[in-house]
Amino acid sequence: MNFIRIIAILFLNFNFLFSYSQPVNVPWPDIVDSSDLVDTRSKPIEYQVKQIFRFPETGVSADNMFPGARLNDMFMINDSTLQVQILPENHPVNMSPWYAFRIWSETEQTIYLKLSYKHGRHRYYPKLSSDNKHWVPVDPSDYFSEPGDTSALFRVHLKHDTISISAQENITSDVCIRWVDKMVKKQFISRHTIGYSTLGRPLYGLSISESDGKNLLVILSRQHPPEITGYKEMIAFVESISDNTRLARKFRKKFETIVVPMMNPDGVDNGHWRHNAGGIDLNRDWRHFHQPETFAFRKYILEKIKKQNARVCFGIDFHSTQEDIFYYSEKNVNPDKKGITLKWVNSINQLFPDNSFNPEPTGITSQVSKNWFFNEIKAESITYEVGDNTPRDIIKKRGKEAAKQLMKIMLKDI
Incomplete structure (x- = not known):
């Protein structure tokens, strides 16, 4: 039975990979800015060597032998300081240097760790965890660097127990799958391998609906592995749409919500800074669809539109950056009608004046998901950027309220 299942999976993979290798030509406006033109054909990547680093002189050891890890090398600078070498999967690459490793000691001691980046600058404030579930930032008194430095120095207090150290909370594909498993226990939610x-x-999609499937809200996340805050706000957002409230029930009777929560599981589990296993930024592959992840998403949405005679009413791509931003298209899909975005962001900002979003209009020529929604399926959409350091309690509350506000607006205006 197991052998038959393996053969079936290999057959499905072969058929899928064959289909996605066929060329895609999406209608696209002329590109004037050369930075918008990106070659998204696969490039080689460098895999880190999974290993344990041992330092007998101090009794300290560290490793990268777990999903989401990124630790390329480690060596002693002196008897109290270890240098942690972090390399990207390939380059050039966005300055999002992810790191994640475990460290332990035979004796209680305090040591210094110096993060050193090749092809990168420091961005993420280190977090610590003893159980990979609850994470706390390094105490400010133990931190001696600034964002943008080419290295970062901080102090950790080691005991016998293993400590996980990570750029952000390490949320791997297994964690996402467990969340999907929890969500599909609701009668109106189904899972699809897209x-x-x-x-x-596998790339999983969720369908959240009690409707006829004619009106679609489409959501995606984790194109970029380190962008945890955007993922966390997406979780709160989707759970709000799935709540047993009068508003959510009413919304589900009119709209089907499609969610692909983790677009880049390879990059996530391999601790990549930015790219997929094809060495490509997926959020630059929404014009030619050279990569299987974006190809699968497009194919799934277009087939759903055709099969259900549906339209995409709105699209949301959750990301993270240094601040809270809504990127939206400077052009309206329907010039005769005002869009949803500005009304929506204003309603969120009224509720969260101290953690408001900056709405920023952009063009429609860069090869990002937002512009695919606009150019091919004529749907309004945004890139929903959450700040790296936005407080986690705010992320949870704001994601929930943002969903409520969008549901109200869509029920009224569509």
Whole structure:
């Protein structure tokens, strides 16, 4: 039975990979700015060597032998300081240097860790965890660097127990799958395998609906592995749409919500800074669809539109950056009608004046998901950027309220 299942999975992967290799030509406006033109054909990546680093002189050891890890090398600078070498999967690459490793000691001691980046600058304030569930930032008194430095120095107090150290909370594909498993226990939520990643991991989509499927809200997340805050706000957002409230029930009777919570499971589990296993920024592959992840998403949405005679009413791509931003298209899909975005962001900002979003209009020529929604399926959409350091309690509250505000607006205006 197991052999038959393996053969079936290999067959499905082969058929999928064959289909996605066919060329895609999406209608696109002329590109004037050369920075908007990105070659998204696969490039080689460098895999880190999974290993344990041991320092007998101090009794300290560290490793990268777990999903989401990124630790390329480690060596002693002196008897109290270890240098942690962090390399990207390939370069050039966005300055989002992810790191994650475990460290332990035979004796209680305090040591210094110096994060050193090749092809990168420091961005993420280190977090600590003893159980990989609850994370706390390094105490400010133990931190001696500034964002943008080419290295970062901080102090950790080691005991016998293992400590996980990570750029952000380490939320891997297994964690996402457990969340999907929890969500599909609700009667009105179903799971679909929309395709497979470069390395053969399944790409899961959720359908949240009690409607006829004619009106779609489409959500995606984790194109970029380190962007945890955007993922966390997406979780709160989707759970709000799935709540047993009068508003959510009413929304589900009119709209089907499609969610692909983790677009890049290969990059996530391999601790990538930015790219998928094909060495490409997925959020630059929404014009030619060279990568299997974006190809699968497009194919799934277009087939759903055709099969259900549906329209995409709105699209949301959750990301993270240094601040809270809504990127939206400077052009309206329907010039005769005002869009949803500005009304929505204003309603959120009224509720969260101290953690408001900056709405920023952009063009429609860069090869990002927002512009695919606009150019091919004529749908309004945004890139929903959450700040790296936005407080986690705010993320949870704001994601929930943002969903409520959008549901109200869509029920009224569509």
